[in-house]
Amino acid sequence: MWTTKLLGALFLTVNCLSGGCDPGSLDTEHNTSTLEGTDDEVEFAVSATAATECDLKSSLLVNGNFSADLASWTTEIHEPASATISAVLDGATNKVVRVRNSKVQDFYKVQFWQPVTSIEKDHCYRVCFRAKASADREIQVQLIKNAAPWGSYGLWWPQAITSKWTTYKTEFWANSTASDGRLAFAFGANTSAAYIDNVVLIDRGDVDDCKIP
């Protein structure tokens, strides 16, 4: 067990230095076929691989692995409707979000999001997610005020994604204390289908080593 943990940690470190992690090292839903699709599976997989990096159990978000489809998430497609946002199966049992968008438009006009109700100014936050797309494209990830004027609470993260499942990770300082945040993934600026899984938001607190890109 300890050997597995140490090798997993080393593998993770090596593969995440550039900001993009090897999907195998952080894939919490495919390394554990015997327990796949259960709560136990996520717990076991995280302890064996990425315990301190992108732990779903430490996340401020609910249903970040979409095991309950889109529960706790809000989808937003502006008129005229040009997109679908759905929970779909990836493999036999793993649920992910699929976004299909037929029109290049403002990025925010196709998005899904979850409220974030406890943001502390000058705390370091870590965001992780897995993603792939039907072709190379960019998506936008934001932590913003969940009402007009939609100001940033510290995260504006355009991320290029590819056709290979990859885990992405970044950290940022919250610029406000707020209870009305929104963590949003936006897709309107590109028409390649995108898939998202394992969304994690961790409050690291007032630390000295916030890994700002």
Ligand SMILES: [Ca+2]
């Ligand atoms: Ca999932």
